[in-house]
Amino acid sequence: MVGAGDDSFTIISVDDHVIEPPDVWEGRMPARFAARAPRVARLRDIAPGDTRVPAKMQEHIVQADERGTDYWVFEDVLIPMSGLGAVAGRDRAEYSSDPVNFEEMRPGCYDPAARIADMDLDGVLGSVAFPSFPRFCGQLFSCDTKDKDLALACIEAYNDWMIEAWAGYAPGRLVSLCLIPLWDPQLAVAEMHRAAGKGARAIAFSENPAWLGLPSIHDRNGYWDPVFSAAEDLGLPLCMHIGSASRSIVTADDAPRSISVALAPFSCQFTLMDWLLSDVLLKHPRLQIVLSEGGIGWIPYVLDRADYSWEHQGPWTKTPHKEPPSHLFREHFYGCFIWDPHGVRAIDDIGVDNVMMESDYPHSDSTWPHTLSAAREALKGFADEDVHKITRGNAERVFRFQPSAVGSR
Amino acid sequence: MVGAGDDSFTIISVDDHVIEPPDVWEGRMPARFAARAPRVARLRDIAPGDTRVPAKMQEHIVQADERGTDYWVFEDVLIPMSGLGAVAGRDRAEYSSDPVNFEEMRPGCYDPAARIADMDLDGVLGSVAFPSFPRFCGQLFSCDTKDKDLALACIEAYNDWMIEAWAGYAPGRLVSLCLIPLWDPQLAVAEMHRAAGKGARAIAFSENPAWLGLPSIHDRNGYWDPVFSAAEDLGLPLCMHIGSASRSIVTADDAPRSISVALAPFSCQFTLMDWLLSDVLLKHPRLQIVLSEGGIGWIPYVLDRADYSWEHQGPWTKTPHKEPPSHLFREHFYGCFIWDPHGVRAIDDIGVDNVMMESDYPHSDSTWPHTLSAAREALKGFADEDVHKITRGNAERVFRFQPSAVGSR
Numbered sequence: 001m002v003g004a005g006d007d008s009f010t011i012i013s014v015d016d017h018v019i020e021p022p023d024v025w026e027g028r029m030p031a032r033f034a035a036r037a038p039r040v041a042r043l044r045d046i047a048p049g050d051t052r053v054p055a056k057m058q059e060h061i062v063q064a065d066e067r068g069t070d071y072w073v074f075e076d077v078l079i080p081m082s083g084l085g086a087v088a089g090r091d092r093a094e095y096s097s098d099p100v101n102f103e104e105m106r107p108g109c110y111d112p113a114a115r116i117a118d119m120d121l122d123g124v125l126g127s128v129a130f131p132s133f134p135r136f137c138g139q140l141f142s143c144d145t146k147d148k149d150l151a152l153a154c155i156e157a158y159n160d161w162m163i164e165a166w167a168g169y170a171p172g173r174l175v176s177l178c179l180i181p182l183w184d185p186q187l188a189v190a191e192m193h194r195a196a197g198k199g200a201r202a203i204a205f206s207e208n209p210a211w212l213g214l215p216s217i218h219d220r221n222g223y224w225d226p227v228f229s230a231a232e233d234l235g236l237p238l239c240m241h242i243g244s245a246s247r248s249i250v251t252a253d254d255a256p257r258s259i260s261v262a263l264a265p266f267s268c269q270f271t272l273m274d275w276l277l278s279d280v281l282l283k284h285p286r287l288q289i290v291l292s293e294g295g296i297g298w299i300p301y302v303l304d305r306a307d308y309s310w311e312h313q314g315p316w317t318k319t320p321h322k323e324p325p326s327h328l329f330r331e332h333f334y335g336c337f338i339w340d341p342h343g344v345r346a347i348d349d350i351g352v353d354n355v356m357m358e359s360d361y362p363h364s365d366s367t368w369p370h371t372l373s374a375a376r377e378a379l380k381g382f383a384d385e386d387v388h389k390i391t392r393g394n395a396e397r398v399f400r401f402q403p404s405a406v407g408s409r
Numbered sequence: 410m411v412g413a414g415d416d417s418f419t420i421i422s423v424d425d426h427v428i429e430p431p432d433v434w435e436g437r438m439p440a441r442f443a444a445r446a447p448r449v450a451r452l453r454d455i456a457p458g459d460t461r462v463p464a465k466m467q468e469h470i471v472q473a474d475e476r477g478t479d480y481w482v483f484e485d486v487l488i489p490m491s492g493l494g495a496v497a498g499r500d501r502a503e504y505s506s507d508p509v510n511f512e513e514m515r516p517g518c519y520d521p522a523a524r525i526a527d528m529d530l531d532g533v534l535g536s537v538a539f540p541s542f543p544r545f546c547g548q549l550f551s552c553d554t555k556d557k558d559l560a561l562a563c564i565e566a567y568n569d570w571m572i573e574a575w576a577g578y579a580p581g582r583l584v585s586l587c588l589i590p591l592w593d594p595q596l597a598v599a600e601m602h603r604a605a606g607k608g609a610r611a612i613a614f615s616e617n618p619a620w621l622g623l624p625s626i627h628d629r630n631g632y633w634d635p636v637f638s639a640a641e642d643l644g645l646p647l648c649m650h651i652g653s654a655s656r657s658i659v660t661a662d663d664a665p666r667s668i669s670v671a672l673a674p675f676s677c678q679f680t681l682m683d684w685l686l687s688d689v690l691l692k693h694p695r696l697q698i699v700l701s702e703g704g705i706g707w708i709p710y711v712l713d714r715a716d717y718s719w720e721h722q723g724p725w726t727k728t729p730h731k732e733p734p735s736h737l738f739r740e741h742f743y744g745c746f747i748w749d750p751h752g753v754r755a756i757d758d759i760g761v762d763n764v765m766m767e768s769d770y771p772h773s774d775s776t777w778p779h780t781l782s783a784a785r786e787a788l789k790g791f792a793d794e795d796v797h798k799i800t801r802g803n804a805e806r807v808f809r810f811q812p813s814a815v816g817s818r
Contacts, residue, residue: 095725208660216661251617251683252625258686258726262718266678269707273675274660277668297710298678300751304706308748309671312774316504317667339717342709342758349751365721 009387011375012126012175012395012403013119014336015241015292015358018166019086019109019132020158022102028157033150037157038074038133042101046071052078054144060099070101072133075145085132088118088362095364109362112169119173123372124359126395126403128175128239129166130204130292134158136244137204138179143212143246152187155179159195167199172404177202177239182214185223189230196234201399202290203231205238207271208245217280228284237288237334237398242267268294269302272333276306276325281332288398289333293358293365296335297343299350303329330354334398338365344378352386356395418796420784421535421584421804421812422528423745424650424701424767427575428495428518428541429567431511437566442559446566447483447542451510455480461487463553469508479510481542484554494541497527497771504773518771521578528582532781533768535804535812537584537648538575539613539701543567545653546613547588552621552655561596564588568604576608581813586611586648591623594632598639605643610808611699612640614647616680617654626689637693646697646743646807651676670773677703678711681742685715685734690741697807698742702767702774705744706752708759712738739763743807747774753787761795765804 025037046053046069048061060080062069072079080099086109087095102110108118119127134140138155145151159178167176178200180188192203205227210216215223231238242265249263268291275281275289303326310325329351336356337343347355357375360366367374379387395401434446455462455478457470469489471478481488489508495518496504511519517527528536543549547564554560568587576585587609589597601612619625624632640647651674658672677700684690684698712735719734738760745765746752756764766784769775776783788796804810 092721093724095722210661210664216663218661218663218665220663249679251679252619252627254625254627254629255619255683256627256686256726256728258718258722258728259683261722261726262686262715263679263682265714266675266682269675269678270658270660270672273672274664274668277665277671295710295714297713298707301704301706301710301749304749304751305674305704306671308774309667312501313504313667313670315502316773317665317670319665319667340710340713342713342755345758346751346755349754364725365717 009123009372009376010125010392010403011123011357011359011371012392012401013124013359013361013371014128014239014290014334014356014395014399016127016129016361017085017132017363018115018129019081019105019362020134021110024161025154025157028160029153033153036075036150038072038154040070040102041073042068043071043078044068046078050078052076054079057082059097062098068101069099074140075147075150077144079133081132084364086362087364088366088368106362112166112174116170116173118361118368121369122359122361122367123375125392126173126175126401127359127361128177128202128399130177130239130241131158131179134179135246136241137182137206139206139212139244139246141179142182143214148181148183152181155181155191156194159191159200160198163195163198163200167201171199172402175201175399175401177204179204180227182206182209182212185226189226192227192230192234192236196236200236201401202239203236204244205240206244207240207242207267208247208274211245211247217274218278224280225283228280228287231288232284232286235400237290239290239292240271241292242294265293265295269298272299272302272329273306275332276328277310277319277321279320281328282320285331287332290356290398291333291335293338293360294335295340295343296337296350296355297340297346299329299335299343300346334394338367339374339378341378347386347390352389353394355390357391418532418781418785419534419801419812420532420766420768420780421801421810422533422768422770422780423537423648423699423743423765423804423808425536425538425770426494426541426772427524427538428490428514428771429543430519433570434563434566437569438562442562445484445559447481447563449479449511450482451477452480452487453477455487459487461485463488466491468506471507477510478508483549484556484559486553488542490541493773495771496773497775497777515771521575521583525579525582527770527777530778531768531770531776532784534801535582535584535810536768536770537586537611537808539586539648539650540567540588543588544655545650546591546615548615548621548653548655550588551591552623557590557592561590564590564600565603568600568609569607572604572607572609576610580608581811584610584808584810586613588613589636591615591618591621594635598635601636601639601643601645605645609645610810611648612645613653614649615653616649616651616676617656617683620654620656626683627687633689634692637689637696640697641693641695644809646699648699648701649680650701651703674702674704678707681708681711681738682715684741685737686719686728686730688729690737691729694740696741699765699807700742700744702747702769703745704749704752705746705759705764706749706755708738708744708752709755712758743803747776748783748787750787756795756799761798762803764799766800
């Protein structure tokens with residue numbers, strides 16, 4: 001078992017990614033939708049500009065694609081798997097957004113047994129994995145799918161697979177993160193109860209539903225209140241992954257790609273400010289929010305800025321908060337980091353109870369297979385108790401997850 | 410003189426704002442443009458929806474405006490002065506974006522003698538002031554003005570006024586920050602030489618010209634190279650104020666106003682990443698950049714993130730940098746803060762030679778009239794040498810500014 005004999009360095013990674021295997025929706029959809037379930041096909045004749053491939057994924061089309069590309073086929077769209085989503089084991093110079101087929105990936109991307117073997121290599125005991133093809137909070141089903149009955153069936157099937165086939169393969173190693181139908185709060189609440197009954201431990205939510213064309217968290221009619229109340233009642237943290245609002249930060253059309261890639265986590269800062277200065281947390285005092293892949297080094301600045309802005313601008317903007325908003329962070333939020341040296345030095349300003357770790361397997365920012373040694377290096381000099389909180393204790397508490405060596409090699 | 414007997418707490422504020430007095434362009438325009446120069450008129454019949462008022466300023470129109478509103482009249486637009494730009498001396502609960510007329514402002518907003526008196530009250534010895542009506546880097550003239558000959562004449566007149574009437578009133582107290590014609594790099598270089606010859610000490614540049622519809626800093630044809638080279642040759646730092654790309658961060662249309670106000674400085678993080686991962690600084694090793702009103706507490710995180718992203722994503726994104734990009738910060742950038750407790754604690758991670766202070770007079774985030782005591786509190790425990798760098802030394806070096814008590818009461 002990883003970490004045996006060195007309990008203070010047993011890591012729960014609260015942000016990994018699963019590449020859905022082709023059979024996720026097979027046999028898990030109601031009969032009337034079975035023929036329309038998402039499926040994988042190897043296609044050879046897709047040319048750049050093919051309108052069945054969404055605009056944002058056009059870059060993943062390979063011209064003169066003689067070997068064929070694995071596409072997810074669903075409704076009227078074809079969705080390739082970006083090579084950047086499955087780089088584990090590749091040389092950094094070979095990373096590419098070109099599409100990747102299943103046999104070109106490490107099996108740990110899609111197979112739970114192989115994933116656990118890769119976690120063992122990495123010194124990671126527990127893992128929370130976000131969806132890939134449906135996107136980080138299921139935007140594919142919640143926003144793009146036209147037939148909403150079909151979309152709901154796809155979400156239910158994904159959750160069944162996540163709970164039973166993925167996390168269920170090794171309940172002491174893999175934490176179930178489920179999707180909800182964001183287009184209908186009542187359906188979402190029903191699915192939260194259904195999934196929680198089966199063992200779901202967390203919900204993927206959008207870092208900004210307004211940017212998905214959905215009501216914002218500030219909605220005057222309280223659109224999200226039933227969802228937030230259900231999350232409180234069921235003890236399900238909302239995990240908001242960077243990119244779950246489907247908007248990237250692009251400084252200029254001709255800016256080097258490296259810039260939008262480096263800026264990807266910065267949306268998390270907007271999310272935190274958006275929540276801190278809204279009245280949502282005043283109405284939902286038990287809600288728990290995990291800021292997935294957002295890093296932590298910026299958190300003290302955002303809290304200081306929220307408090308200063310509240311003090312100076314609160315009166316004329318009629319902010320309802322009676323206390324500086326930073327205290328809401330400590331009660332509600334968890335910052336997560338892969339590698340963040342200043343963030344680690346700033347943990348006293350963040351709160352040692354509000355920080356978790358990530359491996360980000362199998363993405364291009366991942367520390368895999370060196371997560372354990374990276375953590376040892378990052379947390380050198382920390383008291384055992386604090387190391388325990390950061391590497392696993394906070395995650396165990398918030399995800400109500402009891403890791404065990406079951407399924408470990 | 411302020412700071413007398415306590416040299417370590419003499420502050421140069423590198424980010425204040427001047428509300429242009431009505432006579433800036435009077436007598437400073439070539440005869441053929443004199444009749445078309447910007448002027449102030451008190452108008453009574455402007456109703457919300459009047460298309461002469463730019464869309465973003467519609468909120469400043471007061472309905473049933475019986476007292477009349479001071480508008481800048483220029484080409485075919487009417488531009489009111491937002492009350493938020495001139496709050497010095499007001500109670501925070503009375504801050505408002507309603508338009509403000511000249512007699513309702515503290516004279517320090519527009520009159521250099523009164524400004525110096527207000528600086529004395531604030532414990533501020535030197536001040537760099539950004540334009541208001543032309544916007545932070547002169548977007549009004551560079552982007553909106555249709556007749557570019559007229560626009561150039563307006564920029565030259567502004568610079569003459571800034572150098573002669575504003576900074577010239579008290580050259581030991583007020584630092585001249587000039588505008589350039591962003592739409593034509595050759596004209597910009599000519600104006601930089603002309604203004605430098607008259608004593609200009611800095612240039613206002615956009616935090617992201619691409620968002621203004623201009624070529625980006627990454628432009629393959631080197632659009633900005635002559636401007637950056639001139640800035641290097643003339644020793645003129647580029648001051649990039651938050652908001653100088655005319656784009657704010659709005660999380661949702663129905664989000665409380667407090668959120669976009671609190672997020673205003675966050676654009677600065679995009680700017681720093683944009684520059685660190687571009688090749689511009691590899692080509693312009695002497696360029697100096699002041700990140701005005703951006704705060705500093707986030708800088709160590711952005712540097713760490715730039716280095717990590719360069720390490721992981723640099724190879725496949727073909728980043729030209731041979732060393733981790735963070736070193737470019739220390740050679741080129743100055744972070745500026747008003748109130749930033751974590752940032753001050755993080756100065757070792759930022760660099761004590763790369764930090765400056767701001768009062769932000771007369772805006773709503775200003776510490777005026779308590780800037781001196783705020784600085785004393787913020788820098789408690791710092792060595793005198795470091796206090797000197799942060800409060801004035803770095804600014805004196807970068808702006809080539811020798812403060813003196815001339816003009817002080």
